[in-house]
Amino acid sequence: MKAIVYTKYGSTDVLQFTNVEKPAPRENEVLVKIHAAAATIGDVIVVKGEPFPVRFWSGLLEPKHKIPGKEMAGRVEAVGGNVKQFQPGDEVFGDLSVCGFGAFAEYVSVPENAIALKPANLTFEEAAAVPESAVVALQGLRDHGKIQPGQKVLINGASGGVGSYAVQIAKSFGAEVTAVCSTSNLDTARSIGADHVIDYTREDFTQNGQQYDLILAANGYHSLADYRRALCPEGVYVGTGGTMAQTFEAMLRGPIISMTGSQKMSNMLVKPNKADLVFMKELIEAGKVTPVIDRCYPLSEAPEALRYVEAGHARGKVVITIGA
Numbered sequence: 001m002k003a004i005v006y007t008k009y010g011s012t013d014v015l016q017f018t019n020v021e022k023p024a025p026r027e028n029e030v031l032v033k034i035h036a037a038a039a040t041i042g043d044v045i046v047v048k049g050e051p052f053p054v055r056f057w058s059g060l061l062e063p064k065h066k067i068p069g070k071e072m073a074g075r076v077e078a079v080g081g082n083v084k085q086f087q088p089g090d091e092v093f094g095d096l097s098v099c100g101f102g103a104f105a106e107y108v109s110v111p112e113n114a115i116a117l118k119p120a121n122l123t124f125e126e127a128a129a130v131p132e133s134a135v136v137a138l139q140g141l142r143d144h145g146k147i148q149p150g151q152k153v154l155i156n157g158a159s160g161g162v163g164s165y166a167v168q169i170a171k172s173f174g175a176e177v178t179a180v181c182s183t184s185n186l187d188t189a190r191s192i193g194a195d196h197v198i199d200y201t202r203e204d205f206t207q208n209g210q211q212y213d214l215i216l217a218a219n220g221y222h223s224l225a226d227y228r229r230a231l232c233p234e235g236v237y238v239g240t241g242g243t244m245a246q247t248f249e250a251m252l253r254g255p256i257i258s259m260t261g262s263q264k265m266s267n268m269l270v271k272p273n274k275a276d277l278v279f280m281k282e283l284i285e286a287g288k289v290t291p292v293i294d295r296c297y298p299l300s301e302a303p304e305a306l307r308y309v310e311a312g313h314a315r316g317k318v319v320i321t322i323g324a
């Protein structure tokens, strides 16, 4: 089968488009013919092996898993003898970071609990854009942010892969949502349901006197001190990404602020799981969430897709189309 392969850490130039052996499903596995995958900043991180701590699970000296890619959608081609939940022909989607990556390929063999039936109203390209980014946003708002109906919620980085889901998920929980993005993305933010938009190139929301019950920051973008000003006295800040400095600040200072005051501040790590995939499938089928796709690349151009994502200005998700 065709796949994108890397055998050493480095820039996206280390990725090779080549032929590898097609996998066969073990007893508890499902063989999926992948139709589409998503290119994410997380894929760039595992290809580079940077920041270094990522290597404690991706392989210390060289990558443990040779085919990158975590978010994917496709059709079940075959199932192992112990598989109970799927049969050939089922359309599925999933986050392969729980089972060794491998979405940048024509086929993957995965444990049945890593995937779920794909939302019936989405194309494979749209479904591939969901599994991790949407679940990060969901867990950030619901589990870490304890979002409540009527709350004032601000999403910083609202036009990116995580943020475009966060806006829609926050709306589905009944929040009043403010989206922060750049000028060219204001209309997209409004179109996915944001009640208010702030153009970060013209206005700094941490300086305008407004306060929010919950802030989800897709990346850091500001210091914790800035975010504290924009939080209500009992507000919650959840960061999903950012520079090493921002992540460490949230990891070290966040718990101290949370213990010594009434505001809560933390950075989160997604916990991929089937229940949340199914939760997102239902929200999508109910018409409450729609993936925002910036652009699609063929599998052979996956390195280019990752370079585009790495530049940090994708509007929604970037998808790799693999086959019909």
Ligand SMILES: NC(=O)c1ccc[n+]([C@@H]2O[C@H](COP(=O)([O-])OP(=O)(O)OC[C@H]3O[C@@H](n4cnc5c(N)ncnc54)[C@H](OP(=O)(O)O)[C@@H]3O)[C@@H](O)[C@H]2O)c1
Binding pocket: 040, 041, 042, 132, 133, 136, 156, 157, 158, 159, 160, 161, 162, 163, 180, 181, 182, 183, 184, 185, 200, 218, 219, 221, 239, 240, 241, 242, 268, 269, 270, 271, 309, 312, 313, 314, 315, 316
């Ligand atoms: N915690 C976890 O478990 C977990 C899991 C997955 C991903 N992540 C992390 O989540 C973060 C977000 O991922 P993502 O897919 O949404 O991609 P991203 O590259 O962070 O987001 C791109 C968006 O950020 C916007 N942006 C850039 N600078 C900004 C600024 N100063 N203020 C506000 N928005 C700005 C861009 O909008 P403009 O083009 O309008 O500037 C673009 O739409 C990444 O750091 C990723 O590593 C974390």
